[in-house]
Amino acid sequence: MSEGFAKTSAGSPNAAFKLVFDDELKAKSALDAAGTAYTTNEAFLLSLANQPGVLGNLAKQLGDSRINITSFYVTMQGKQVLGVDNVEAAKSIVS
Numbered sequence: 001m002s003e004g005f006a007k008t009s010a011g012s013p014n015a016a017f018k019l020v021f022d023d024e025l026k027a028k029s030a031l032d033a034a035g036t037a038y039t040t041n042e043a044f045l046l047s048l049a050n051q052p053g054v055l056g057n058l059a060k061q062l063g064d065s066r067i068n069i070t071s072f073y074v075t076m077q078g079k080q081v082l083g084v085d086n087v088e089a090a091k092s093i094v095s
Helices: 024-033 054-064 087-094
Strands: 002-008 016-021 044-046 069-074 080-084
Touching (some): 016 069, 044 087, 054 087, 080 087
Antiparallel strands (some): 044 080, 069 080
């Protein structure tokens, strides 16, 4: 099941889709069976409070630790998926 979806192209004639799945192995199997080229990136699921400044505070903490946010999605269930350039370090800040 897809948890999130985004289409990007950045001026390229080829479209790129970013998908977030709850079952990586099933997603890879389906993409492989369809002959679709893909790359993967690790991300992690968050449940941030729905209050002003929460995301900004998290972004500042990550930035102060020299961790870059590479992607951010909200799932269909209202949780947040965060992609960063150093997942383990970011997880230690979030927990």
